[in-house]
Amino acid sequence: MPAFDVDRDQINVFESNDTYLFKQYFDNDDVFEKLRQYYNPDAYRFEVSTDNDLETVEDILHEHFYQINVVDDIEPYCVVIDRDQDHSTILRNAVVRLRQGGQHLFVMNDQLSVDQAIEQGATRLTETDTRLPPDLQ
Template identity: 45%
Template sequence: MSSFDIDTTEINAFKVEDADLYVFSQYFEQDDVFHELREWYDSEEYRFEVPASEINRLESFLGEYFYDLNRVAPDEIEPFCVVKEKYTDHADILRNSVYHTSRGGNTIFVMQDRLSAEQAAEQDATPLDDSDISFRL
């Protein structure tokens, strides 16, 4: 019996506490995957918004295509978040974010993954845990 390792792609799905849904951003090369998920796609925000009641079905479906869904609870979101002063260049940061909002003179970004958060920090964003801002999705 042979064994082999299959590389999976991890998708971080962030639980939105008060809305009872999960949000994530991912580009799917296979048309049939995107077609199956189209009902949850918000084309204005470039993200998927999946009701919590559907997350188990989504996880099972994505697993068939070698995607590993990582559910991120509201109290575990901090390592994925960065802060940038409003009205400064943030196009590259926005491209890899799942969600963003303004707080005072800052914009808070929830990044797709920890690598994107690290890259944003290299582009003059501040990790949320290094700021004095409190945020929960």
Template identity: 40%
Template sequence: MPTFDADPERITAFRVDDRYLFAHYFEREDLFDRLREYYDGEQYRFAVPADEFPTVRADLAEEYVEFEVVEDLEPYCVVKEQYTEHADILRDSVAHWERRGHLFFLLESELAVREAVERGATPVAETDFVVGL
């Protein structure tokens, strides 16, 4: 009988205070339905309370979905001056905020960070700013 190894779908989840944030489009509606209570439609992301995350993680692992948990947000954060073109960067963000005339973005992947830098953003690590949501 043939067998196959399926590569799991990987999602980056960011630990922010007492919750885990992630942005992901689930092609399978049944998976989205399982997480619907955590979905923030205004921010286009999921926010799972920290005490519920282990259950969500285990549940989705059975469906070949794995989370990469990130607690150090700085490598995933970029900044741009306010009132500059940023729509493409915003589209790849899990969170964004404004401070002192600048826009900050927590991006969903290292690839998104590289693309944002190509679009004129600066990694927060290369500035005098610190990450603070």
């Protein structure tokens, strides 16, 4: 039987305080149901607390043609915007939002979301004096 190479949708996973975080909308309710125990509805994201659980999540996602990418360098996914600026469209694609002084720091889902946030008035973290908190480094 021939093997087929299937393009898998990539999901970026970010580590914070020994927890793996990701945000993804699934068209298939079956995928969400299998991952429901990891979903935090208050933060609108999935939170996976152990390496064993991450392997389980990875297996479930693999069955549905998703591939996880554990991001080692979070800074390129981070943007900052003044607290007073409208950030509702940025928040939609953010995995993490932190308030630091008069600014919001966002960890964005992917590079496209970073680019869109910049179009909405955000600045790359690397272009500011703001630094990542230790739990995200």
